[in-house]
Amino acid sequence: MDTRSQIIEIATNLFQHKGYKGVGINEILKECNLTKGALYYHFPNGKEELLIACLQEMNVTITNSIKKIFNKHQTTREATSAMIQKLVADFNQKGTITGYTFSSIVSGMDSLSEAIRDACNSLYMEIQGIYSNKLQEEGNSKEVADSTALLMTATIEGAVxxxxxxxxxxxxxQIAQVLPKVSLGS
Incomplete structure (x- = not known):
């Protein structure tokens, strides 16, 4: 693994456990065994640029996982149930779901920069797009599919x-039992 990827992996783990504001540059340097110069070589704009890189990596990981599940199942209802059951299994195994959500990293969203909000919005929009596309494939209008996708995203993030x-x-x-019935018809 190259240095940049290693920094992103370690920083993502720190951000997930302590939040963006709870992690300082010195802690990242210590955990990565780097000098300040080495960190700024890879992330010239510092911690914020590093967070955005972490969010982009998580975006790829999370959306690939969701796409894989949604492509494997015929209906949105089946895919949603399978996805939530995966979250439950991961939580029961690890006691956390750090790799599947980024909301704990940016819990103080109101005081974060526009660039960080944009990175988070991109991830949410991509997730909602996966849900919406599946719902549209099942014959729902774009408007209904988009509204339902928003409901699904908010419900799953909240449950996490x-x-x-x-x-x-x-x-x-609980949402594994209720969400498919409420948002996708019973």
Missing amino acids: MLSSTKKSAEPLE
């Missing part, structure tokens, strides 16, 4: 945060 807060997969398990 609640599961993390409660240290229990129970919120995810």
Whole structure:
């Protein structure tokens, strides 16, 4: 693994566990065993540029996982259930779902820069696009599919945060039962 990729991987892990504001440059340097000059060589604009790179990497990982699940299942309902069950299994195995959400990293969104908000918005829009496309393939209008995709994204992100807060997969398990019926028809 090259140095830049290693920095992104380590920083992503730190950001996921402590949030963007909870991680300082010195901690990143220590964990990566780097000098300040080496970090700024790869990320000349510092911590914010590094966070955006981390979010972009997570975007690829998360959306590829969602696409894989959605391509494997015939209906949005089946795919949504399978995706949530994967989240539940990951949570039960690891006690967290750090690799599948980025909301814990940027919990203080209102005080973050426009560039970081744009990176987060891109990820959410890509996820919603996957859901919306599947719903449209099933015959839903674009308007209905887009609204339903927003509902799905908000519900799943919320359940991930609640599961993390409660240290229990129970919120995810509940939406696994309810979300397919509510948002996708019963």
